[in-house]
Amino acid sequence: MVLAGGATGSLTRYVLGNAIMARMGARFPYGTVFINITGSFLIGFILTLLTERANPNPNLRPLLVVGFLGGYTTFSSFEWETLGLIRDGAWLLGLLNGIGSVIVGYAAVWLGAVAASKR
Numbered sequence: 001m002v003l004a005g006g007a008t009g010s011l012t013r014y015v016l017g018n019a020i021m022a023r024m025g026a027r028f029p030y031g032t033v034f035i036n037i038t039g040s041f042l043i044g045f046i047l048t049l050l051t052e053r054a055n056p057n058p059n060l061r062p063l064l065v066v067g068f069l070g071g072y073t074t075f076s077s078f079e080w081e082t083l084g085l086i087r088d089g090a091w092l093l094g095l096l097n098g099i100g101s102v103i104v105g106y107a108a109v110w111l112g113a114v115a116a117s118k119r
Contacts, residue, residue, distance in 0.1 A: 001059045005067020013072045028093055029081040032074050033101050039073035040105040044112025052118055 017031035024030040046064050050056045078101055085094035 001062040002067040002070075005063040005069075006071035007067075009068035009071025009073075011071075012068075013074060017074070028085075029078070029097060032078050032081055033097065033104075035072065035074050036078055036101050036105050037108045039069055041108035041112040042072075043069050044109035044114075045116045046112075048113040048116035053116065 013035055017035060020031035020034055021029075043065060046069070047061075050061055050065075078097070082094050082098045085091070085097060
């Protein structure tokens with residue numbers, strides 16, 4: 001389950017990240033930011049469903065959370081790209097990338113949990 005989810009998540013990250021970079025340009029890591037935010041939303045949504053609303057198959061968490069989202073999210077890439085921006089003298093973009101990804105990512109995980117909650 002982890003292998004299947006991880007392969008699918010990694011492929012999704014690669015295809016989506018490249019599509020966003022081709023459309024938006026490579027000066028700022030738009031693809032990584034988008035993937036981190038949507039991954040944060042999805043983990044909040046999926047884990048809330050699996051822990052609060054469903055009697056899930058025990059394979060869903062390894063498939064979707066550990067596998068797919070583990071392969072899909074890119075926080076190591078995020079850190080590297082932030083370092084690259086700062087090293088290249090674009091410290092303001094690096095700061096925007098770092099702070100923006102964390103704050104908006106947190107908001108996305110919260111929104112995902114709210115969207116999936118029983119309330």
